[in-house]
Amino acid sequence: MERNSDVDDAFGSRADDARDPAPAAVSRPASSPRPAKPRVIENHDAYPFAAIVGQDEVKTALMIAAVDPSVGGVLVFGDRGTGKSTAVRGLAALLPERKVIAGCPYACEPGSSSVSTCPHCSLSGTPGKAATARIPVVDLPLGATEDRLVGALDLESALARGEKRFEPGLLAKANGGFLYVDEINLLEDHLVDLLLDVAASGRNVVEREGLSIRHPAKFVLVGSGNPEEGELRPQLLDRFGLCVEVSTPREIKDRVEVIRRRDAFERDREAFAAAWSKDTAKLRRRIVAAKARLAALDVSDAVLEAAARLCLALGTDGLRGELVLVRAARAFAALDGADAVGLGHLRKVAPGVLRHRLRRNPLDDTGSGVRIERAVAEILP
Numbered sequence: 001m002e003r004n005s006d007v008d009d010a011f012g013s014r015a016d017d018a019r020d021p022a023p024a025a026v027s028r029p030a031s032s033p034r035p036a037k038p039r040v041i042e043n044h045d046a047y048p049f050a051a052i053v054g055q056d057e058v059k060t061a062l063m064i065a066a067v068d069p070s071v072g073g074v075l076v077f078g079d080r081g082t083g084k085s086t087a088v089r090g091l092a093a094l095l096p097e098r099k100v101i102a103g104c105p106y107a108c109e110p111g112s113s114s115v116s117t118c119p120h121c122s123l124s125g126t127p128g129k130a131a132t133a134r135i136p137v138v139d140l141p142l143g144a145t146e147d148r149l150v151g152a153l154d155l156e157s158a159l160a161r162g163e164k165r166f167e168p169g170l171l172a173k174a175n176g177g178f179l180y181v182d183e184i185n186l187l188e189d190h191l192v193d194l195l196l197d198v199a200a201s202g203r204n205v206v207e208r209e210g211l212s213i214r215h216p217a218k219f220v221l222v223g224s225g226n227p228e229e230g231e232l233r234p235q236l237l238d239r240f241g242l243c244v245e246v247s248t249p250r251e252i253k254d255r256v257e258v259i260r261r262r263d264a265f266e267r268d269r270e271a272f273a274a275a276w277s278k279d280t281a282k283l284r285r286r287i288v289a290a291k292a293r294l295a296a297l298d299v300s301d302a303v304l305e306a307a308a309r310l311c312l313a314l315g316t317d318g319l320r321g322e323l324v325l326v327r328a329a330r331a332f333a334a335l336d337g338a339d340a341v342g343l344g345h346l347r348k349v350a351p352g353v354l355r356h357r358l359r360r361n362p363l364d365d366t367g368s369g370v371r372i373e374r375a376v377a378e379i380l381p
């Protein structure tokens with residue numbers, strides 16, 4: 001299904017979010033003017049991450065990825081109308097700032113190895129000045145062209161001045177940040193292949209129209225989708241470190257709170273954001289502190305062994321499950337402010353890490369959630 005990327009709005013939500021009945025989904029009043037289309041999700045208009053009721057697993061998974069991007073991407077699965085994208089869009093305002101080289105369209109980090117190979121920084125002679133910028137959350141709209149994703153020849157300067165210039169795409173903007181694909185299970189196959197290539201190499205290579213460009217493109221892939229609307233290819237599923245499920249709250253008091261906050265947000269976004277700004281800042285400090293303590297956190301043999309036993313009991317393929325389990329548990333322990341990674345941290349992250357790694361057992365149609373619960377209860381009592 002093709003979609004016009006023009007329907008993106010300032011909240012990064014799409015026009016059809018309007019028919020999304022979810023109280024938790026970001027939607028824009030029909031009467032407000034359509035802003036110019038931004039490619040980076042704007043901070044101030046998104047529903048504050050801190051104000052999201054429940055959805056602990058999604059919130060934790062995104063914070064884990066923010067603390068340690070090497071955990072891999074985050075896949076958010078849920079039915080239509082569960083507000084899957086709200087937390088992802090709220091993340092943009094939560095992320096800390098980073099140092100970049102001013103003017104570099106690929107946002108090179110000063111002193112990093114990418115500077116010497118970056119098409120901008122390596123050609124400019126003197127290294128650019130350092131500047132601070134927010135870690136970006138870039139939206140890849142469904143229906144986006146390959147040119148928009150990877151970048152293309154800048155036609156305007158080619159036609160007007162005869163210059164062959166490269167117009168960087170979304171992959172350049174996402175470097176060092178997050179790339180978000182809503183309804184990722186509907187993404188066209190050739191774009192999926194492209195994402196897999198770039199995600200694996202951390203580099204975007206464009207060789208066409210007489211252009212030959214390579215630039216750094218390291219990002220955390222975040223996808224959301226409805227499992228009933230199409231399956232994900234195993235290679236893509238494997239790119240995600242964590243897979244979390246979202247559902248509409250079942251408790252009346254939670255539903256009431258969702259509506260109350262959503263209503264307040266829609267009535268006065270600025271006031272709502274201001275009311276939650278302290279909580280937002282607190283969460284941001286927690287991410288910054290966790291990033292700082294990550295390197296010092298040891299993982300004991302007991303935790304490593306428990307991770308291995310869990311994966312063995314569930315029959316996950318290869319060793320990737322264990323690796324992600326350990327990294328996610330360490331990032332979660334860092335967020336927790338703990339001095340060491342404990343079995344409790346492992347227990348907390350296990351469902352998200354393992355849910356999408358279980359092989360189907362034709363003799364046992366028990367859901368993956370139940371199987372993981374059983375194995376966790378047995379191995380991590």
Ligand SMILES: [Zn+2]
Binds near residue numbers: 115
């Ligand atoms: Zn650069």
